[in-house]
Amino acid sequence: MQNDTKPLLSVRNLKTSFFQDEGTTKAVDGASFDVFPGKTLGIVGESGCGKSVTAQSILRIVDQPGRIVEGEIVLTRADGTETDLVKLKADGREIRSIRGGDIGLIFQEPMTSFSPVHTVGAQIIEAVMLHNAVSRKEARRRGIEALRSVGIPKPERRIDEYSFELSGGLRQRAMIAVALSCDPRLLIADEPTTALDVTTQAQILDLLRKIQQERGMAIMLITHNLGVVAEMADDVVVMYLGRVVEEGKVDDIFHDAKHPYTKALLQSIPSIDSTPRVKLPTISGSIPHPFNRPTGCPFHPRCVSFMPGRCDTEEPPLLSVGEGRTVSCFLYQ
Amino acid sequence: MTSRDAGPGRSVLLDVKGLKKYFPIRRGLLQKTVGHVKAVDDVSFFLNRGETLSLVGESGCGKTTTSRCILRAIAPSAGQVLLSDNGEVVDVATVPKSRLRSLRRQMQMIFQDPFSSLNPRMTLFDIVGEPLLVHGVGSVQERTDRVVELLSLVGLRPEYMRRYPHAFSGGQRQRIGIARALALNPRLVVADEPVSALDVSVQAQILNLLLDLQEKLGLTYLFVAHDLSVVKHISERVAVMYVGRIVETAPTEELFGSPRHPYTEALLSAVPKPNPRLRSERIVLQGEVADPANTPSGCHFHPRCQYAQAVCRERAPVQEEIAPNHFVSCHRATELSLRGVARSTS
Numbered sequence: 001m002q003n004d005t006k007p008l009l010s011v012r013n014l015k016t017s018f019f020q021d022e023g024t025t026k027a028v029d030g031a032s033f034d035v036f037p038g039k040t041l042g043i044v045g046e047s048g049c050g051k052s053v054t055a056q057s058i059l060r061i062v063d064q065p066g067r068i069v070e071g072e073i074v075l076t077r078a079d080g081t082e083t084d085l086v087k088l089k090a091d092g093r094e095i096r097s098i099r100g101g102d103i104g105l106i107f108q109e110p111m112t113s114f115s116p117v118h119t120v121g122a123q124i125i126e127a128v129m130l131h132n133a134v135s136r137k138e139a140r141r142r143g144i145e146a147l148r149s150v151g152i153p154k155p156e157r158r159i160d161e162y163s164f165e166l167s168g169g170l171r172q173r174a175m176i177a178v179a180l181s182c183d184p185r186l187l188i189a190d191e192p193t194t195a196l197d198v199t200t201q202a203q204i205l206d207l208l209r210k211i212q213q214e215r216g217m218a219i220m221l222i223t224h225n226l227g228v229v230a231e232m233a234d235d236v237v238v239m240y241l242g243r244v245v246e247e248g249k250v251d252d253i254f255h256d257a258k259h260p261y262t263k264a265l266l267q268s269i270p271s272i273d274s275t276p277r278v279k280l281p282t283i284s285g286s287i288p289h290p291f292n293r294p295t296g297c298p299f300h301p302r303c304v305s306f307m308p309g310r311c312d313t314e315e316p317p318l319l320s321v322g323e324g325r326t327v328s329c330f331l332y333q
Numbered sequence: 334m335t336s337r338d339a340g341p342g343r344s345v346l347l348d349v350k351g352l353k354k355y356f357p358i359r360r361g362l363l364q365k366t367v368g369h370v371k372a373v374d375d376v377s378f379f380l381n382r383g384e385t386l387s388l389v390g391e392s393g394c395g396k397t398t399t400s401r402c403i404l405r406a407i408a409p410s411a412g413q414v415l416l417s418d419n420g421e422v423v424d425v426a427t428v429p430k431s432r433l434r435s436l437r438r439q440m441q442m443i444f445q446d447p448f449s450s451l452n453p454r455m456t457l458f459d460i461v462g463e464p465l466l467v468h469g470v471g472s473v474q475e476r477t478d479r480v481v482e483l484l485s486l487v488g489l490r491p492e493y494m495r496r497y498p499h500a501f502s503g504g505q506r507q508r509i510g511i512a513r514a515l516a517l518n519p520r521l522v523v524a525d526e527p528v529s530a531l532d533v534s535v536q537a538q539i540l541n542l543l544l545d546l547q548e549k550l551g552l553t554y555l556f557v558a559h560d561l562s563v564v565k566h567i568s569e570r571v572a573v574m575y576v577g578r579i580v581e582t583a584p585t586e587e588l589f590g591s592p593r594h595p596y597t598e599a600l601l602s603a604v605p606k607p608n609p610r611l612r613s614e615r616i617v618l619q620g621e622v623a624d625p626a627n628t629p630s631g632c633h634f635h636p637r638c639q640y641a642q643a644v645c646r647e648r649a650p651v652q653e654e655i656a657p658n659h660f661v662s663c664h665r666a667t668e669l670s671l672r673g674v675a676r677s678t679s
Contacts, residue, residue, distance in 0.1 A: 198559070198603040202603035206615070227606055229607075250609040265533065266607065270536070270565065272561050273589075276566060276568065283537070
């Protein structure tokens with residue numbers, strides 16, 4: 001994308017499939033994108049588009065029976081060396097030092113991502129001690145600092161509470177504190193605000209922005225909410241059924257969308273500044289089941305610009321349509 | 334207290350007055366009541382025939398409890414739910430159980446989760462035809478005809494009648510739920526978060542369907558939702574709830590364009606707008622939503638309100654009509670000038 005800076009994380013032609021008795025599900029089917037230091041990359045898509053599996057692939061935590069079939073995930077480490085995460089052993093020492101070290105992760109559901117039988121503090125202290133050679137006392141001090149930095153009131157007391165004693169917003173803040181406790185250079189946030197109310201969501205998004213400014217950390221924000229992406233992202237990747245359909249600067253995606261899917265999606269969402277009770281343009285049909293994946297371009301059965309004989313037989317490649325802009329559609333070939 | 338000037342040709346279908354629902358908190362061996370969760374605390378609003386009123390608010394504000402009290406799925410602790418039934422006004426909150434069944438034909442519900450609200454062991458015919466069976470409507474043939482009619486009405490093919498819900502996508506299942514709700518020709522449809530479990534590309538289809546059906550069948554909707562964009566799209570009037578109370582009720586454009594309650598202002602500003610050029614300064618509310626078991630004194634919103642004064646801590650504000658059909662419960666409603674959502678020009 002940009003030539004002046006080197007990407008922190010570069011994903012090339014990533015393919016992750018799930019091998020089940022019923023058949024093979026191509027959850028991610030050739031995704032490529034870059035995450036730059038200090039920037040926010042938004043990955044948008046609806047259910048089944050492979051956005052979460054992409055995140056799991058980067059951290060090498062894809063559940064059985066899934067595995068990465070092809071592709072590269074190149075991470076530039078703090079010392080400037082490059083590591084291809086795909087080549088690492090999924091339970092090896094190196095990936096474990098990257099997980100939670102170089103790359104922090106926030107999940108959607110703050111309730112289930114904490115252990116209910118350990119205090120919040122125990123879980124932060126564990127993460128700190130795993131990645132740093134420090135005493136328990138020092139780890140606790142850092143844990144309290146981490147909780148304070150995400151705006152949790154009375155962190156000295158909260159650190160000894162269990163996750164169920166915290167409200168949804170505080171729990172998500174605690175989750176962010178765990179992810180930040182080892183100073184990651186990349187934070188992967190998988191639907192970080194989906195389970196939260198709008199006013200709490202605003203608090204959490206504000207917090208993420210503030211932390212990014214302070215630490216210059218890169219954020220990979222995975223969400224289905226186009227509003228959140230518009231507010232937060234610098235660059236946007238739009239995914240549909242495991243493929244990247246379009247990529248570009250946030251302003252280009254929202255004001256000059258190229259791919260028919262992106263265009264239709266933007267038109268079909270109800271917006272807070274639209275006129276009430278006017279019918280919305282809709283995308284016909286629904287997202288196909290992954291076993292009945294359409295041939296050719298995966299969006300062709302729902303596409304208004306469908307070209308018979310072309311879109312249903314060939315897979316469109318990612319084409320460059322301007323600086324930092326790619327789109328996967330035959331309309332632009 | 335309120336003007337019922339709803340425009341020509343409109344009459345009030347539902348009038349909710351002073352509705353309360355307190356859930357007791359029981360502790361100890363003898364299950365002694367130690368307090369109450371004031372889920373709904375003195376809620377009043379009305380609903381005109383053929384209109385859509387949305388109840389919005391964050392989780393735990395009592396919007397779902399309000400809707401369930403209206404259908405008397407749970408019994409309210411106090412207050413009246415006046416439904417006009419063929420010219421006669423009936424209080425659903427106190428009506429004897431024997432009368433309730435016939436009243437329920439007029440009030441139906443659409444649920445949030447299309448996966449758990451349909452019995453996986455029943456075919457579409459059984460699901461959509463069940464309300465008819467329960468109320469003893471028609472013969473088998475008549476019921477079959479009605480199910481065929483209903484399925485086509487919601488955009489499903491009648492041939493699918495013998496299939497089970499698992500064969501359908503989320504959007505199609507929500508259509509099945511809508512067909513079931515319409516089976517008895519209700520007048521009032523309570524839709525509790527009907528699109529929040531659906532993919533964004535499918536939401537628009539269901540919202541359009543609800544608008545279509547309202548036009549065709551003259552339905553009255555009470556729409557319960559947390560997503561303000563969806564609410565803006567579907568409603569004619571909006572009521573905003575905060576910790577068991579309605580803080581503001583107004584026609585949709587007016588509420589979004591010029592809110593008069595500080596909570597409405599904060600709620601509107603918190604919604605992320607799908608336009609990167611509008612990255613505005615947001616009002617980020619401090620603290621958390623109050624606990625309905627231990628509500629703040631005075632106005633429930635005062636601990637988080639940037640405009641709060643001494644009076645807000647001491648006295649609960651009374652609902653006032655500050656413009657036609659615009660009701661606000663705020664001591665400072667007339668003096669504050671609050672920011673709404675600008676209409677997009679693009």
